[in-house]
Amino acid sequence: SDNRSVAIVGGDGIGPEVTAEGRRVLALVAEKRSLPMKLVDGDYGVEAYEKRGRMWPEPTRVAMAEADAVLFGAIGGPAQPLPPEMHRTDSLLAVRRSLDVFVNLRPIKTAPALYEASSLKPRVLKGVDLIIVRELLGGIYFGEPRGVETLPGGERRGVNTHIYTSSQIQRIARFAFDIARTRKGRVCSVAKENVMEAGQLWREEVQAVHDNQYPDVELTHMLVDNCAMQLVRAPAQFDVLLTDNLFGDILSDSAAMVTGSLGMLPSASLGAVRADGRRGALYEPVHGSAPDIAGKGLANPIGSILSVAMMLRFSLGMPEEADLVERAVSDALEAGARTIDIAVGRTYVSTREMGDAVASEL
Amino acid sequence: SDNRSVAIVGGDGIGPEVTAEGRRVLALVAEKRSLPMKLVDGDYGVEAYEKRGRMWPEPTRVAMAEADAVLFGAIGGPAQPLPPEMHRTDSLLAVRRSLDVFVNLRPIKTAPALYEASSLKPRVLKGVDLIIVRELLGGIYFGEPRGVETLPGGERRGVNTHIYTSSQIQRIARFAFDIARTRKGRVCSVAKENVMEAGQLWREEVQAVHDNQYPDVELTHMLVDNCAMQLVRAPAQFDVLLTDNLFGDILSDSAAMVTGSLGMLPSASLGAVRADGRRGALYEPVHGSAPDIAGKGLANPIGSILSVAMMLRFSLGMPEEADLVERAVSDALEAGARTIDIAVGRTYVSTREMGDAVASEL
Ligand SMILES: CC(C)[C@H](C(=O)O)[C@@H](O)C(=O)O
Numbered sequence: 001s002d003n004r005s006v007a008i009v010g011g012d013g014i015g016p017e018v019t020a021e022g023r024r025v026l027a028l029v030a031e032k033r034s035l036p037m038k039l040v041d042g043d044y045g046v047e048a049y050e051k052r053g054r055m056w057p058e059p060t061r062v063a064m065a066e067a068d069a070v071l072f073g074a075i076g077g078p079a080q081p082l083p084p085e086m087h088r089t090d091s092l093l094a095v096r097r098s099l100d101v102f103v104n105l106r107p108i109k110t111a112p113a114l115y116e117a118s119s120l121k122p123r124v125l126k127g128v129d130l131i132i133v134r135e136l137l138g139g140i141y142f143g144e145p146r147g148v149e150t151l152p153g154g155e156r157r158g159v160n161t162h163i164y165t166s167s168q169i170q171r172i173a174r175f176a177f178d179i180a181r182t183r184k185g186r187v188c189s190v191a192k193e194n195v196m197e198a199g200q201l202w203r204e205e206v207q208a209v210h211d212n213q214y215p216d217v218e219l220t221h222m223l224v225d226n227c228a229m230q231l232v233r234a235p236a237q238f239d240v241l242l243t244d245n246l247f248g249d250i251l252s253d254s255a256a257m258v259t260g261s262l263g264m265l266p267s268a269s270l271g272a273v274r275a276d277g278r279r280g281a282l283y284e285p286v287h288g289s290a291p292d293i294a295g296k297g298l299a300n301p302i303g304s305i306l307s308v309a310m311m312l313r314f315s316l317g318m319p320e321e322a323d324l325v326e327r328a329v330s331d332a333l334e335a336g337a338r339t340i341d342i343a344v345g346r347t348y349v350s351t352r353e354m355g356d357a358v359a360s361e362l
Numbered sequence: 363s364d365n366r367s368v369a370i371v372g373g374d375g376i377g378p379e380v381t382a383e384g385r386r387v388l389a390l391v392a393e394k395r396s397l398p399m400k401l402v403d404g405d406y407g408v409e410a411y412e413k414r415g416r417m418w419p420e421p422t423r424v425a426m427a428e429a430d431a432v433l434f435g436a437i438g439g440p441a442q443p444l445p446p447e448m449h450r451t452d453s454l455l456a457v458r459r460s461l462d463v464f465v466n467l468r469p470i471k472t473a474p475a476l477y478e479a480s481s482l483k484p485r486v487l488k489g490v491d492l493i494i495v496r497e498l499l500g501g502i503y504f505g506e507p508r509g510v511e512t513l514p515g516g517e518r519r520g521v522n523t524h525i526y527t528s529s530q531i532q533r534i535a536r537f538a539f540d541i542a543r544t545r546k547g548r549v550c551s552v553a554k555e556n557v558m559e560a561g562q563l564w565r566e567e568v569q570a571v572h573d574n575q576y577p578d579v580e581l582t583h584m585l586v587d588n589c590a591m592q593l594v595r596a597p598a599q600f601d602v603l604l605t606d607n608l609f610g611d612i613l614s615d616s617a618a619m620v621t622g623s624l625g626m627l628p629s630a631s632l633g634a635v636r637a638d639g640r641r642g643a644l645y646e647p648v649h650g651s652a653p654d655i656a657g658k659g660l661a662n663p664i665g666s667i668l669s670v671a672m673m674l675r676f677s678l679g680m681p682e683e684a685d686l687v688e689r690a691v692s693d694a695l696e697a698g699a700r701t702i703d704i705a706v707g708r709t710y711v712s713t714r715e716m717g718d719a720v721a722s723e724l
């Protein structure tokens with residue numbers, strides 16, 4: 001049917017506050033376009049665990065599985081005294097795995113309105129428009145063996161395993177090259193191949209996918225340590241950054257200051273298109289649950305609102321509406337709206353007021 | 363005897379050029395103080411391999427083992443077509459293991475003279491004076507199993523293993539707490555404990571060493587992704603950053619722009635004090651061999667010269683002379699000497715001239 005459905009899962013900490021603003025923008029766009037859209041709310045996280053004994057309650061699970069896309073907030077209470085098996089079955093990693101979302105897209109773009117908020121100099125910020133394509137279901141996040149064991153004599157040993165297979169690398173590489181074709185046509189693949197054999201495999205497989213299927217795209221390789229520096233030194237050099245799960249996690253935070261604040265950054269996690277034409281699709285701001293500022297109206301909802309724009313583009317087939325939302329965010333910023341994380345002086349607006357500012361530009 | 367000996371190993375690329383300036387400063391200090399010091403030169407690296415069939419020739423190995431300290435340049439030719447077993451026995455990782463240097467110290471400090479060269483804003487740079495204490499002999503750099511295997515059906519699988527034992531974590535933690543006591547008394551320990559069980563062990567062991575032996579030091583914990591961002595957002599918040607091998611590699615490059623250029627950064631790699639009172643001690647700039655600019659006199663020798671200062675402090679028992687060298691570097695920068703990596707306009711000096719500028723301030 002034409003009836004699109006979206007599951008809304010705010011989660012813990014500032015998750016619900018920022019997600020409320022993303023939800024509002026989504027509903028507004030649907031209303032303006034007279035598009036029927038079903039929004040189904042579900043609870044999730046440490047609070048859900050405390051109330052219902054599960055972090056990821058069954059009704060939320062069903063809503064997420066049935067929806068065309070999920071708008072997600074954040075996870076993590078002030079303390080996390082959860083039983084270990086809860087982490088295996090109900091954590092954010094379990095959610096990602098269950099939705100089979102193997103790619104995480106993190107676009108990072110500067111706006112002159114935010115040059116002042118950034119810790120980087122304007123000359124460094126000028127023209128930055130990159131996207132991190134992060135593999136999301138492999139590497140050290142999921143590899144076995146893992147755990148802590150006690151050796152005879154009492155010494156303890158902690159182990160985690162980084163693993164990638166050629167097919168895992170190939171599918172994320174194809175994703176990155178496809179995206180590059182819609183952008184500036186350049187992919188930089190990042191690994192630590194001078195130390196890790198799995199990084200050598202990463203590099204070889206990416207190169208082979210390039211040579212066989214995407215010779216028109218420009219491909220370069222960079223060591224992860226150098227890339228962490230280049231993202232601070234000269235981020236405008238990058239178009240598409242292709243990397244693994246752990247390095248993608250670190251590098252997207254390294255690059256966050258380009259926008260003035262982590263609170264600005266959206267993300268989309270996508271799966272392969274299945275036989276029924278559907279795919280797993282999870283949209284969430286890059287920031288975490290920030291329990292210290294939860295409930296105070298201090299959080300920046302732009303990460304969530306821009307995640308909605310990505311959802312309109314990648315899951316709901318509404319690219320023009322995606323542009324519209326992105327433009328509304330730019331306009332609100334140009335007009336001077338600033339949450340505390342991107343405010344330079346003492347004046348700032350609340351989470352809700354930032355949502356108002358964006359909505360009024362729509 | 364009172365006769366100190368230092369092995370000088372320039373290595374590949376820009377290694378020899380920058381090491382020549384470090385060597386000169388060291389010789390000058392010894393001469394000024396009328397201290398007998400034996401400097402023994404050795405070759406190492408891809409060039410040595412091409413000439414002698416070994417990256418790490420026996421005479422160099424002996425010179426390094428016998429010396430009180432090693433001044434090292436960089437390793438890596440333009441291409442590295444070396445047989446795999448060479449990497450196991452002769453690579454920089456093999457050198458570190460053979461000298462048993464388990465701690466890598468990377469101090470990062472701003473100088474107002476370099477605010478202009480940095481990609482970060484002056485308000486962010488103000489007051490930054492931190493040191494990264496990086497574990498150097500464990501983690502994914504050395505863990506087994508490792509390698510690439512071909513599965514039945516042709517699929518390949520790359521594996522690397524991250525391992526830490528409690529005693530490895532404890533000894534590096536003690537090192538960090540000891541250093542903190544000589545500084546501002548604050549340690550921030552960095553791991554990825556929300557995803558890696560080995561990171562949970564890291565955190566628990568660091569906390570236990572703190573609680574049992576260093577309650578006077580302030581200890582905080584930070585996730586590696588957040589730390590990568592904080593090093594760009596507000597690096598002045600840190601005193602001692604304690605972390606593992608891989609995260610230390612990435613974070614020190616993330617923080618490099620604080621000084622305007624990777625070329626500014628020194629490092630010291632130290633082992634435990636042995637029964638004979640000696641310890642492994644390897645001093646090297648943080649930058650690599652940069653084959654593209656090798657032999658052109660464009661490299662910044664300050665990373666090597668400041669590594670000599672660390673050697674004077676940690677291996678040669680000459681802390682005043684260490685201060686002297688560091689002051690000479692500051693003075694040369696204040697006086698306007700700039701290699702191309704830290705030059706803002708078009709005027710810059712050569713590697714050799716930067717060495718002259720520092721020497722003339724001594
Ligand atoms: C919360 C955590 C497991 C997660 C990750 O490491 O993937 C977060 O840092 C992220 O970047 O989405």
Ligand SMILES: CC(C)[C@H](C(=O)O)[C@@H](O)C(=O)O
Binds near residue numbers: 195454455611
């Ligand atoms: C050359 C490489 C093996 C090395 C490392 O990763 O340790 C380098 O990046 C460093 O930081 O010293």
